[in-house]
Amino acid sequence: MKTIRMSIIGFGAVGQGVAKVLIDKKDYLESIGLDFKVVAIADSRTAVVDLNGVDLTAAISRKSAEGTVGSEKTTGLEIIETIDHELVVETTPTNIVTGGAGLHNMLMAFKHGRDVVTSNKGPLAMKYGELMETSNASGSVFRFEATVGGAMPVLNLARDVLAGNKITNVEGIFNGTCNYILTRMMEEHAPYGQMLAEAQELGYAETDPTYDVEGIDTACKLVILANCVFGMNATHEDVTITGITKITPEALLLAQNDGYVIKLIGEVNDSRINVAPKLVPIDHPLAVGGSLNVASVQTDLSGPITVTGRGAGSIETASAILSDMISIYRE
């Protein structure tokens, strides 16, 4: 049995999802010879540290009852710096202006030779080159499948599964909130504002939906794809972006009469990175409804390979994190 000491930095929905998945999959992980021992968890205000292994069930209960994970006033950054462990799971909130706490956490982890698995897009969309250089220099493994499309495996598909193929283009739907709003607008012939309100009520959209509906979230994911799959050194300023706020129910109906649906499509290839509403034929693999994500990877040897899946959700995102963790440490 291989024991991997790890920390969870950021204990919101995704961080708690990771803890839940580790509890649920304990037997399976042991069956493949892996014991992930969580030695510390930090949220934005508190932390819990136990070198013998934090009681994950108690940590989740305490977080839901009291709003904090522990009583220690240690920060995530201090945990990464001072506690001896191999793996940092970085699940703090995304900040695409500065890279946020996540950027400092990741750089600190690499400085100490720790591996990092993250769902946090901000640092990768802002400072991809610096993060890669630092992790390579320290010999740390850095994985971030969960940053693009949650449970939908697009990065590892392009990088590992399709190894040997030249990827010429990736296009898809990378934001479930926009997809939900457009799908509902078409179903109900209702205006954008009304369906945004519905999405907010159901918890699909944030109170400030700008990040999703203006296409910024999709742009960040495309930047990560551009850098990871196409070897660019792009930031979100290199993306041309049009959001969905101007789409009308009449436009959706006219498109439907011509055999199309309107979707917010992100596209990346070696010449451009673009986010815009596009016409997708109704019977095309990219025409998925509801809050689903989908990506079509165009390859030279295999033609188009299309994957679809839930782009968000704490357990779905945690599943992508778990898959990265396993792929690092499995023999």
Add this chain to the structure above:
Amino acid sequence: MRVSMDIELKDIPGQLLLALRPVSEFKGNLISVVHHHEKRTPRGTIPVQIVFETKPDNLNNIISSLEESDIGIARIDEKRYFEHGAVILIGHIVHTDIQDTIDTIDNTGYAEVVDLNLSMPKIKMPSSASLKIDAVSKEHLASAIELLKDIAKKKDLLVIEPIKSELGAV
């Protein structure tokens, strides 16, 4: 443009080569040749159907060259536009002179607006329109959509174009 042509060849060796040479000389791209050797026209010639792509300017040269070689042309069917595309426009489409938008595409010579559906919900609210564009090739269709996007930018209209794999051109 794509041209389908029925020609008549004398039943002597070398006639087919003679008939196809002008197409390649004037940079036409042969798509198919159907040689009905078992059939005869009332004039005793062999009917051949050829289909090729060429630039409109070169078609007259090809016809003249065939006539000079004494090859009879029974029928010419030009299909100028054989790529079809659809786009959606959103904004103040009518107030920003829809006629001018259409004319700009039509005046390219390689693409044409062939259908327009307009939906105007209320005065002062943005309209939506679906536009069908026919063009001589995939590349020209892509160029026409790029041109439409330029116009739309000036007129503050949103253009929703088909996904890349649908459009077929880079």
